């Protein structure tokens with residue numbers, strides 16, 4: 103199967119087929135995503151700052167660490183459309199900094215779009231990247247890189263004025279030539295309205311069921327952490343508990359000398375050879 107292109111993503115969008123998106127943060131999680139038959143898009147999100155690096159937020163993530171992780175994910179992907187985040191600190195300084203880091207990521211290959219949080223304040227950067235031939239994914243609503251300004255990880259667009267502001271940002275991004283928009287933590291009514299009034303796909307997280315697609319962080323969806331998931335997450339597996347149970351069984355086997363088993367897991371040597379050796 104050839105890798106999905108932006109054209110394929112738009113074909114699904116035009117056919118009203120919801121787009122399914124999952125994050126990956128290393129070679130193993132990337133491979134799992136790549137081999138999930140009906141999944142469309144893999145996002146290398148800066149949520150890997152918490153999920154894979156153990157930080158408190160996305161702000162602590164260093165570009166070089168993110169770049170290295172992105173490379174590992176990309177090594178595992180052959181079939182899915184890939185979107186990669188621009189992490190905090192990799193684009194704010196200048197158009198030059200933004201373009202340099204986006205191009206550095208694109209040079210890893212296989213990447214279909216670069217995602218960047220924000221709207222008006224990154225206008226020139228988005229135009230520059232688009233002119234360079236990089237399809238841009240927007241990200242509005244809750245913007246985790248700005249949680250200090252937002253006053254925490256709160257859902258956005260609750261009141262009419264704030265909802266209008268988010269709608270304006272979505273239209274602004276569409277008019278700039280952005281190809282997809284992530285809507286994070288906004289009411290379903292608002293994301294429905296935005297989706298109906300745009301001609302580009304919206305990908306929701308904590309934004310209800312009316313967007314063009316959904317995205318979840320794989321570690322949340324598969325229960326890879328012991329931390330409590332947000333309200334909007336559906337957990338499909340308890341990987342964390344199952345892993346600890348399985349490793350407990352392994353460790354018991356070692357202590358009881360029931361692993362490894364003599365023929366099944368063990369290399370042979372015939373008796374004559376061993377006698378000669380002794």
Ligand code: KIV
Nearest residue numbers: 125147148149284317
């Ligand atoms: O970093 C990430 O995982 C994201 C998604 C939550 C949209 O940006």
Ligand code: NA
Nearest residue numbers: 147148149187
């Ligand atoms: Na992100």
